[in-house]
Amino acid sequence: xxxxxxxxxxxxxxxxxxxxxxxxxxxxxxxxxxxxxxxxxxxxxxxxxxxxxxxxxxxxxxxxxxxxxxxxxxxxxxxxxxxxxxxxxxxxxxxxxxxxxxxxxxxxxxxxxxxxxxxxxxxxxxxxxxxxxxxxxxxxxxxxxxxxxxxxxxxxxxxxxxxxxxxxxxxxxxxxxxxxxxxxxxxxxxxxxxxxxxxxxxxxxxxxxxxxxxxxxxxxxxxxxxxxxxxxxxxxxxxxxxxxxxxxxxxxxxxxxxxxxxxxxxxxxxxxxxxxxxxxxxxxxxxxxxxx
Amino acid sequence: xxxxxxxxxxxxxxxxxxxxxxxxxxxxxxxxxxxxxxxxxxxxxxxxxxxxxxxxxxxxxxxxxxxxxxxxxxxxxxxxxxxxxxxxxxxxxxxxxxxxxxxxxxxxxxxxxxxxxxxxxxxxxxxxxxxxxxxxxxxxxxxxxxxxxxxxxxxxxxxxxxxxxxxxxxxxxxxxxxxxxxxxxxxxxxxxxxxxxxxxxxxxxxxxxxxxxxxxxxxxxxxxxxxxxxxxxxxxxxxxxxxxxxxxxxxxxxxxxxxxxxxxxxxxxxxxxxxxxxxxxxxxxxxxxxxxxxx
Numbered sequence: 001x002x003x004x005x006x007x008x009x010x011x012x013x014x015x016x017x018x019x020x021x022x023x024x025x026x027x028x029x030x031x032x033x034x035x036x037x038x039x040x041x042x043x044x045x046x047x048x049x050x051x052x053x054x055x056x057x058x059x060x061x062x063x064x065x066x067x068x069x070x071x072x073x074x075x076x077x078x079x080x081x082x083x084x085x086x087x088x089x090x091x092x093x094x095x096x097x098x099x100x101x102x103x104x105x106x107x108x109x110x111x112x113x114x115x116x117x118x119x120x121x122x123x124x125x126x127x128x129x130x131x132x133x134x135x136x137x138x139x140x141x142x143x144x145x146x147x148x149x150x151x152x153x154x155x156x157x158x159x160x161x162x163x164x165x166x167x168x169x170x171x172x173x174x175x176x177x178x179x180x181x182x183x184x185x186x187x188x189x190x191x192x193x194x195x196x197x198x199x200x201x202x203x204x205x206x207x208x209x210x211x212x213x214x215x216x217x218x219x220x221x222x223x224x225x226x227x228x229x230x231x232x233x234x235x236x237x238x239x240x241x242x243x244x245x246x247x248x249x250x251x252x253x254x255x256x257x258x259x260x261x262x263x264x265x266x267x268x269x270x271x272x273x274x275x276x277x278x279x280x281x282x283x284x285x286x287x288x289x290x291x292x
Numbered sequence: 293x294x295x296x297x298x299x300x301x302x303x304x305x306x307x308x309x310x311x312x313x314x315x316x317x318x319x320x321x322x323x324x325x326x327x328x329x330x331x332x333x334x335x336x337x338x339x340x341x342x343x344x345x346x347x348x349x350x351x352x353x354x355x356x357x358x359x360x361x362x363x364x365x366x367x368x369x370x371x372x373x374x375x376x377x378x379x380x381x382x383x384x385x386x387x388x389x390x391x392x393x394x395x396x397x398x399x400x401x402x403x404x405x406x407x408x409x410x411x412x413x414x415x416x417x418x419x420x421x422x423x424x425x426x427x428x429x430x431x432x433x434x435x436x437x438x439x440x441x442x443x444x445x446x447x448x449x450x451x452x453x454x455x456x457x458x459x460x461x462x463x464x465x466x467x468x469x470x471x472x473x474x475x476x477x478x479x480x481x482x483x484x485x486x487x488x489x490x491x492x493x494x495x496x497x498x499x500x501x502x503x504x505x506x507x508x509x510x511x512x513x514x515x516x517x518x519x520x521x522x523x524x525x526x527x528x529x530x531x532x533x534x535x536x537x538x539x540x541x542x543x544x545x546x547x548x549x550x551x552x553x554x555x556x557x558x559x560x561x562x563x564x565x566x567x568x569x570x571x572x573x574x575x576x577x578x579x580x581x582x583x584x585x586x587x
Contacts, residue, residue, distance in 0.1 A: 031388050032395075038385060039402030045461070046405060048429060049417045063432050109314045116307040117300075124311060131322045135522060135573055137546050138566040141332060141553055142325030165317050195306040224410040226525045227546070231554055242412035242525075249416050250532040256420050256427065263413035274408040278401055285407075285466065286473045289511070 049267070052260040060257045074261040084265055086237055087244035091266075094160050094229075094240060095222040101164040102218040103211055109165070110173030111199050115185060125174075131167045140231055147232055158232045159240065163222055169214050172288055176210035177203060213284030220270060241266040332563035339557045350564035359540060360548070360565075367521055367545045370456055371576070374520040378460045378467060379512060385464070386471030387501075400469070407465035411458075415529035418458040419445065422530075445530060448541040455542050459526045463519065467512050474508030475501070510584045514577050521573055522546055545569050 052060055054070045078084050113125050143162055144153075152158035180203050188198045204211070229240045239247065245266055249259045274281055297305065336346040354360050389399055406414070421429045422444035431441045444454040478501065486496045502509075524546040528535055535551060536543025545565065553562035 028392070032392055035385065035388055035392065035399055036395075039399050042461070042464070043402050043405050045414060045417050045421070045458070046409065048421075049413070052420075061426050061432065063429060063436065105314055105317075108310050112307050112310045116303050116310075118304040118307040121307070124315065127323075128314075128318060131318060133570075133574060133577075134322065134326050135518075135566075135570060137522065137524075137549055138329050138570050139322070139325045140549075141559055141563050141566065142328040143321075144553075145328070146325070162321060164321075165314055170314075195303075195310075199310075220408065224412070226412050226528075227550065231550075242410055245412055245416065246529055246532065249419075249529070256423075259416050260420065263410075263416050266413045267409045270408045270410070271405065274405070275401075278397070281408075282400070282404065282469055286469055289466070289470050289515075290473065 046267070046271070049260050049263050052257050053264040055257055057255060057257060060255070074257050075265075078258060078261045078265065083236060083239075083244060083248070084241075084262060087239050087241045088265065090156070090159075090238065091223055091241040094156060095219045097156070098160050098163045098222045099215050099218045101160075102166060102169045103215060105165045106169030106214060107173040107177075107204065107207070107211065108199065109170045110175075111177050111203055113170075114174045114177040115180075115182070115203070128167050128170055132171075136162070136228065140228060143228070144231055153232060154234045154238050156238075159229050159238075160222075162228060163218070163225070166218070168288075169218065172214055173207065173210060176207045180206045209284070210287065212280065213288045216281055216284045217288050223270060329563050329566055332560055333567045335560045335563075337559045339559055343560075346560055350560045353561060354564050354568065359543075362540050363536075363543050363545055363548045366452060366541070366543055367523075367572075369452060370459075370523050370544060371517055371520045373453065374456055374460055374523075375513060375517050378463055378516055379509070381460075382464050382467035382512070383471055386468045386475060387497075389468065390472055390475045400472075403468050404465035406462045409462060411462060411525035412529050414458050414462060415526045418454075418526075419530045422454055446538060448538050451531075451538060451542045455527050455530050456520075456523075458530075459520070459523055463516060467516065470512055471505070471508060474505045478504045506584070510581065513584060514580050517576055517580060518573060521569075521576065524550070545572070 047065060051065050051067055053074050054072070055067045056069060056071055056073070059068055109128070113121060113128075139162065147153045147158045147161075152161065184202055184206070185198055188202045193201070224242060225240070226242045226246070229243045230246070233239050233243060236244070236247070245259075245262045248254060248262055294302070294305070332343070333350055334346055334348070335343045336349070337343045385403060389396070389403070392399070420427070423431065424443070424446075425431045425435050425441055428444075430444065434441060443450060445451050482500050482504070483496065486500060491499070521544075523544050527542050527544055527547055528550070531537050531542055536547050546569065549562050549565045549569065552558050552565060556562075
């Protein structure tokens with residue numbers, strides 16, 4: 001079965017249609033219709049969320065997808081309340097900061113482990129890789145103690161610090177730096193660049209697709225992260241969007257259309273980004289999935 | 293001084309300069325807390341008082357706790373329902389989608405979209421769907437066609453699958469994309485050879501496609517199993533009025549950990565539960581790799 005192991009899917013392949021052009025026969029038409037119906041079913045929860053967020057209260061419990069009289073009243077109400085706006089900003093700051101940190105550190109470590117020969121290299125690699133097996137949930141109690149001791153509770157840093165670097169990202173970047181020829185690095189050394197310059201100006205531009213894939217994963221992961229922000233934040237002002245939405249939904253007498261509006265606010269940014277960069281994101285997800 | 297070093301020595305200096313902050317990070321934020329979690333699991337501690345040695349007390353308490361066994365069962369039900377269901381559905385969709393050209397990208401987008409949503413937001417959307425008449429969408433649909441109502445989140449038997457459904461739904465897109473990448477990697481020549489030999493589509497699927505997809509299947513099984521064993525966001529948000537309810541019927545291990553640590557402040561007991569979670573994840577992953585790789 002050696003042949004099997006050498007077959008490695010590639011990220012770009014998923015974007016090209018390989019199927020030979022067949023004349024449209026009945027089977028193909030039925031297949032298309034069934035898949036189309038399934039796809040519509042898949043997006044129904046998102047569609048109902050958006051549609052309900054645009055409905056007046058008296059219409060919310062009707063099953064029609066298209067609002068009879070669409071209104072942005074719910075959005076005005078939720079945003080005027082102020083809390084959602086604050087949570088949105090918190091989530092944005094945290095997701096952006098952790099993304100930048102991961103881009104820098106994961107790639108720096110991946111690059112070092114890939115391109116340098118030094119004592120301790122193997123141990124560092126195995127040590128970082130082994131952290132992949134440790135579930136976050138095992139660390140939340142010690143992280144909480146640490147945050148309590150250092151006064152990090154209820155702060156941006158407290159929410160962010162566990163995710164500033166990831167073993168997954170490091171491993172992903174290491175894999176991609178393998179594709180950067182050593183000759184390029186040697187040539188840059190001869191040109192008199194120092195190692196930091198070589199990493200930043202020579203190697204990094206060559207792995208841009210991988211950096212983008214990493215950025216997507218880290219951003220999405222931190223934008224939707226729930227358990228740790230729930231634990232580490234106390235004050236309503238410090239909540240992230242998921243934590244805020246959870247507490248908002250749990251308040252007594254909050255109308256469903258307002259919850260749907262909050263859900264839409266926390267989901268729309270990533271959906272819009274996805275719709276714009278669709279091909280790019282799918283390729284990135286496959287890349288990260290297969291190599292990471 | 294730096295200039296006197298050989299190229300090799302310079303490399304060592306640079307490598308460790310680059311690694312200094314990350315190594316510190318991994319030691320302080322990953323390894324030390326791991327060791328600390330294991331240590332706390334052998335102690336009694338309510339977050340305010342001092343940490344006292346408890347020996348194996350927390351573990352003994354855990355294994356004698358009927359709630360723990362209920363939770364343990366629930367966690368495996370999530371795994372044993374979630375992983376096969378999402379594997380089969382995502383393979384069927386990927387297999388057929390792979391053979392279509394017309395609006396291929398559009399269909400793929402429809403299936404992938406749920407992956408880009410936030411679990412918390414979607415848990416609330418599904419929670420609304422599950423409400424009884426006249427609120428919930430599903431029951432309103434059922435009522436409009438004259439089918440009796442279904443108690444989704446209020447019944448001890450239906451609540452767990454109801455909570456699982458949005459988790460499966462959100463993960464399908466990722467698995468479909470990974471399956472399609474796996475399918476694309478199979479050389480066309482295999483299929484052409486099979487066609488020349490006049491092999492049926494069904495045989496091609498079982499004898500060529502599935503065996504060659506094994507690395508992809510192993511990846512998806514392990515990846516999704518870890519996800520289902522760690523399910524939390526959906527359960528917590530769909531049952532906030534009675535987390536893990538009704539009657540603990542939806543409570544997974546992570547929710548029990550959260551509850552013990554941050555509502556009960558029994559840190560030692562919660563830490564013992566996290567160690568059990570770690571061991572379960574490790575054993576399940578190793579077992580799956582073993583079974584799937586060897587075959």
